[in-house]
Amino acid sequence: MEYLDRVVIAGVGLIGGSLALALKASGSVEEIVGLGRDPDRLRSAVSAGVIDRAETGPAAVVPGADLLVVGVPLGAVRAVLESIAPHLRAGTVVTDVGSAKGSVVDDLRATSIDPAGFVPAHPIAGTEKSGFEAAFPELFRGRRTILTPMPESRPEAVDVVRGVWEACGAQVIEMSVTHHDRMLAATSHLPHLLAYGLVDTLGRWDPTEEVFQYAAGGFRDFTRIASSDPVMWRDICLANRTALLETLERYREDLADLTALVRDGDGRSLETVFRRAKTTRDQYRPVFEK
């Protein structure tokens, strides 16, 4: 990547914080500024060495930024874009890290920011933890980052964002907004909804929560993502509502079929489904475990 004098990260959480740490480690950025609403949290992030400097308002730092990264939950993206819009100079590249891209593009178009300098991005990485305290510079290493450039995005702006993520060790690919949102609804947003749902179903079913005492490794791994940030995932489910509903309806239909197989005692068909799923899962193990 080309050397950047100032990167401003609006929203220093797990992703924004890890990006700050990875960029700092790459030696390609002079100054990383965290922009946020809570001065105490930002000061802690400076003390922790996650960012170089903290600001609660855009006026002081946005005009001098080479790159501005929006790292807030999807429901807050539009407000952040609106707040920085008056302070952006023409050359600043703007990007985001949201898990849904259609809503971000809609948010961008609702502001006065020139789409030519905007490159939507989604690093497919994270843990069930949140906050800059959970950030670490290797989070993106070997993971994919998907760019979904707008038709107006300048190639030079795309190159900057690509360079940033490659400097963090990510493998960068490009695809359309629609394709991104369908793929991620299926492999990320749906599983999170299902895991939250299962833990909540069991917790409400058994008020003493004795049931969880008998859970083993399978349940632990299946429900790990139910520890994820509720606000972030509320926003993702709403932002990617159309694609999520599409995959959710398909899953619910298949689950109704599976239920019928259990009810009918159709072991042959159950085994066929389980075997097919195992074959697929085993086949993709190298992709998942890399």
Add this chain to the structure above:
Amino acid sequence: MEYLDRVVIAGVGLIGGSLALALKASGSVEEIVGLGRDPDRLRSAVSAGVIDRAETGPAAVVPGADLLVVGVPLGAVRAVLESIAPHLRAGTVVTDVGSAKGSVVDDLRATSIDPAGFVPAHPIAGTEKSGFEAAFPELFRGRRTILTPMPESRPEAVDVVRGVWEACGAQVIEMSVTHHDRMLAATSHLPHLLAYGLVDTLGRWDPTEEVFQYAAGGFRDFTRIASSDPVMWRDICLANRTALLETLERYREDLADLTALVRDGDGRSLETVFRRAKTTRDQYRPVFEK
């Protein structure tokens, strides 16, 4: 546990094999005999040091057994019990390791075996792998083993089985068959069905399976159990059909409600569900991660 001269394990897979290794390591058993249908597999288990001796028929080893452990998939339990019944002497304690207990009790009652010497058991441990090659002696250490004694089970027989599992490092608890089957349907059988279902839904939706290329750690962990043995899980779903259907129907109703929240854009209610689930999941993290 009291010293046992001979333990016969019918079905030397992940669980039976790990039990053999753990008992051997405990130094409390003179001879561990693997009983099975496939002489090649059994010979390999002997060569691998998992069992001391292999037999394909019960006549030679069952009469001299202090303890007989049925370690086959639930669908094969009845046939195994029937095959050993004519060879059992009065003092031999019989147990199993099945993930559902009601069906095992039904199977036992369908044979001529005296329930006084039978103690149903379920070690809540396992991995998504199967076969004795995946066995290891620490599999049960710190995990729970649930005993569901029959009304007729002799206290001395219960003590033998309890001692065996404690020697393997397990924490042994007792409960009713019905309670066991409802608890495990919720925390184990349902998640397996959901995980198999999701992988199969996505695999059939996207024949090129490109979708799996964009899966990250959340999907990997959520679907790990979809690599489990299809025959074993077919049998569990059928054996515990009543309890599984009960929890499955409850989950499907809640999922319909969650779908409505997404469709209606009800972020406040979505956040409530997600937050409640996260609180529960975080609260039980120490139990799961121990």
